[in-house]
Amino acid sequence: MPELRKDPIHGRWVIISTERSRRPSDFAPEERRPIGGFCPLCEGNEDRTPPEIIALRDNGTLPNSPGWSLRVVPNKFPALRIEGELNREGDGIYDKMNGIGAHEVVIETPSHYETLTALPLKAIENVLWAYRSRIIDLRRDERLRYVLVFKNYGVAAGASLEHSHSQIIALPIVPTRVREEIEGAKTYFLYKDRCVFCDIIRQELSQRSRVITENNSFVSIAPFASRFPFETWILPKTHHPSFEHAEPSSYALAAQTLSDTLQRLNQVLDDPPYNYIIHTSSSPELDQEHYHWHFEVMPKLTKVAGFEWGTGFYINPTPPEEAAEYLREAK
Amino acid sequence: MPELRKDPIHGRWVIISTERSRRPSDFAPEERRPIGGFCPLCEGNEDRTPPEIIALRDNGTLPNSPGWSLRVVPNKFPALRIEGELNREGDGIYDKMNGIGAHEVVIETPSHYETLTALPLKAIENVLWAYRSRIIDLRRDERLRYVLVFKNYGVAAGASLEHSHSQIIALPIVPTRVREEIEGAKTYFLYKDRCVFCDIIRQELSQRSRVITENNSFVSIAPFASRFPFETWILPKTHHPSFEHAEPSSYALAAQTLSDTLQRLNQVLDDPPYNYIIHTSSSPELDQEHYHWHFEVMPKLTKVAGFEWGTGFYINPTPPEEAAEYLREAK
Numbered sequence: 235m236p237e238l239r240k241d242p243i244h245g246r247w248v249i250i251s252t253e254r255s256r257r258p259s260d261f262a263p264e265e266r267r268p269i270g271g272f273c274p275l276c277e278g279n280e281d282r283t284p285p286e287i288i289a290l291r292d293n294g295t296l297p298n299s300p301g302w303s304l305r306v307v308p309n310k311f312p313a314l315r316i317e318g319e320l321n322r323e324g325d326g327i328y329d330k331m332n333g334i335g336a337h338e339v340v341i342e343t344p345s346h347y348e349t350l351t352a353l354p355l356k357a358i359e360n361v362l363w364a365y366r367s368r369i370i371d372l373r374r375d376e377r378l379r380y381v382l383v384f385k386n387y388g389v390a391a392g393a394s395l396e397h398s399h400s401q402i403i404a405l406p407i408v409p410t411r412v413r414e415e416i417e418g419a420k421t422y423f424l425y426k427d428r429c430v431f432c433d434i435i436r437q438e439l440s441q442r443s444r445v446i447t448e449n450n451s452f453v454s455i456a457p458f459a460s461r462f463p464f465e466t467w468i469l470p471k472t473h474h475p476s477f478e479h480a481e482p483s484s485y486a487l488a489a490q491t492l493s494d495t496l497q498r499l500n501q502v503l504d505d506p507p508y509n510y511i512i513h514t515s516s517s518p519e520l521d522q523e524h525y526h527w528h529f530e531v532m533p534k535l536t537k538v539a540g541f542e543w544g545t546g547f548y549i550n551p552t553p554p555e556e557a558a559e560y561l562r563e564a565k
Numbered sequence: 566m567p568e569l570r571k572d573p574i575h576g577r578w579v580i581i582s583t584e585r586s587r588r589p590s591d592f593a594p595e596e597r598r599p600i601g602g603f604c605p606l607c608e609g610n611e612d613r614t615p616p617e618i619i620a621l622r623d624n625g626t627l628p629n630s631p632g633w634s635l636r637v638v639p640n641k642f643p644a645l646r647i648e649g650e651l652n653r654e655g656d657g658i659y660d661k662m663n664g665i666g667a668h669e670v671v672i673e674t675p676s677h678y679e680t681l682t683a684l685p686l687k688a689i690e691n692v693l694w695a696y697r698s699r700i701i702d703l704r705r706d707e708r709l710r711y712v713l714v715f716k717n718y719g720v721a722a723g724a725s726l727e728h729s730h731s732q733i734i735a736l737p738i739v740p741t742r743v744r745e746e747i748e749g750a751k752t753y754f755l756y757k758d759r760c761v762f763c764d765i766i767r768q769e770l771s772q773r774s775r776v777i778t779e780n781n782s783f784v785s786i787a788p789f790a791s792r793f794p795f796e797t798w799i800l801p802k803t804h805h806p807s808f809e810h811a812e813p814s815s816y817a818l819a820a821q822t823l824s825d826t827l828q829r830l831n832q833v834l835d836d837p838p839y840n841y842i843i844h845t846s847s848s849p850e851l852d853q854e855h856y857h858w859h860f861e862v863m864p865k866l867t868k869v870a871g872f873e874w875g876t877g878f879y880i881n882p883t884p885p886e887e888a889a890e891y892l893r894e895a896k
Contacts, residue, residue: 237884241790243749243761248790248879256794256882258833258891261866313872313880326768327761328789384871392870403872411877418574430574430658437657458659459572459579463587502589511875530874535592538869539723540715541644541734543861544842546742548579549644551587560589 236333275397277344312337336404351496359489369478388507391534423524431526452491456554463552468529477514498564567664606728608675643668667735682827690820700809719838722865754855762857783822787885794883799860808845829895
């Protein structure tokens with residue numbers, strides 16, 4: 235059983251993942267661990283994943299058989315497990331709980347060599363609808379306090395399977411980074427009576443120097459204090475705290491902006507490894523006024539090293555205004 | 566001039582480092598950027614670094630000439646610059662200041678192929694004395710609020726030069742991660758009237774399962790909530806808030822524990838890339854009772870990916886008790 239442990243100094247939680255337990259010899263440098271070979275996510279190999287939770291299927295096809303365009307399955311090596319009661323316990327000065335949660339894989343296409351960036355808009359929209367549906371379902375479980383959607387693309391960004399997929403992890407705790415973001419936005423709101431994200435959007439749309447692309451409902455920007463070269467945020471122009479309760483009509487436009495942004499990154503940086511995450515409210519009723527859901531896209535171009543670990547500061551060698559200019563000009 | 570920028574939501578600062586400005590084509594994957602070739606840190610190439618700040622030299626040798634065993638020089642491509650007044654300004658909702666600070670390189674040996682792990686204890690002790698001397702000197706500058714010592718070893722851990730070195734960055738702001746650690750320790754002290762680090766040491770020395778090595782003054786442990794496989798902290802057994810004001814006699818014993826720990830990591834993980842940092846008090850008078858200086862050593866074996874960026878949680882596939890057992894048994 236995986237275990238959640240809390241650092242007594244920082245209050246930071248970690249997942250000790252016994253399911254994925256690794257011995258020293260498992261940490262060979264990556265060049266010695268090529269991806270490739272048999273792919274459990276490909277069409278035809280449905281019996282090599284745990285049974286599907288939801289899928290988009292052709293009429294008349296059976297669950298866990300070919301004929302799908304998107305599947306969501308439990309992760310075969312989950313970081314957290316859904317079964318059991320949440321037990322919190324102490325061990326001297328330390329605090330821990332058993333690793334209750336969910337870990338799912340969204341298989342974005344049946345084809346091994348299609349990337350999300352190259353998928354038709356409708357297929358990307360379907361991926362977003364799948365995220366929405368899974369978040370809503372997982373939030374019904376009262377043990378779970380936050381659901382994170384994320385994607386790792388490329389070995390350097392932490393992907394261990396080549397086949398295009400994203401992941402969903404539901405946690406029994408609102409994680410630090412989300413809590414800090416929500417608290418930061420709340421502090422700003424209490425001071426200004428305005429949403430900080432709405433203020434960012436207003437300033438960016440007026441200054442234009444960090445705007446990458448936009449449509450009627452979404453804008454993609456290089457954030458003012460970008461941690462990483464070519465970091466990009468995609469924000470809904472109209473205030474809304476939660477991704478999963480957004481207007482149904484907005485997913486098509488979100489897919490369009492995401493696709494456009496990924497294509498620009500792909501062109502300027504030559505198929506870079508990247509991570510993206512969706513940040514949505516942990517409690518839409520409480521966060522209604524001050525929180526604003528968004529995507530954060532982080533190309534993996536530099537190494538996080540001692541300075542970053544020691545300080546929480548980041549050194550970014552590419553000013554976001556320059557990154558935005560490259561990305562705006564990409565065709 | 567580099568610029569410090571603050572994220573208006575999180576209050577997180579980043580350094581936009583124009584000195585190291587990188588265009589899209591500069592981000593080639595690392596296998597295409599081999600290290601090697603001419604080394605500015607080698608003995609005989611003293612004229613290829615900025616003039617030395619301090620050095621340990623043979624009698625009769627001149628500054629910036631051969632005959633040294635350790636040199637500290639300004640970084641040729643500094644993330645921050647020491648010249649100028651600190652100017653804080655706003656830009657609409659954003660806050661920034663010019664990138665005032667110091668960025669120095671500690672060249673740990675004149676020989677290109679010696680690693681810190683393989684150096685004699687006396688040489689490692691000299692490195693620690695150099696850190697101490699530079700921190701004390703930099704803290705005399707009233708514009709600077711924190712000095713971080715860190716080491717990146719190996720390409721995967723962010724080292725861009727092969728020659729054994731560590732770095733020192735002095736910042737005009739106490740960084741978030743340091744502030745959180747000090748605040749967390751203070752909260753614990755207010756509640757318990759004990760230092761949280763002292764409590765950790767007591768529990769670890771009694772339970773033993775996460776102890777790696779120790780001597781009379783220092784203990785090396787796999788922390789209970791390790792973020793990374795084989796993460797190791799080295800702590801002075803006696804309470805002391807600041808590295809740079811530690812007992813003069815303690816540096817030899819710190820060097821011994823650091824060397825022993827690095828050798829064990831080297832043996833178990835086959836020369837792994839790693840980062841280490843020194844966390845010392847930002848204000849020894851104020852932090853006297855609740856803060857406790859230490860090293861954090863982080864082998865770079867896994868990738869930080871979307872889940873970590875989105876949550877601040879870490880998934881660690883190696884329980885620290887197992888890591889400690891491997892390291893304890895290493896000879």
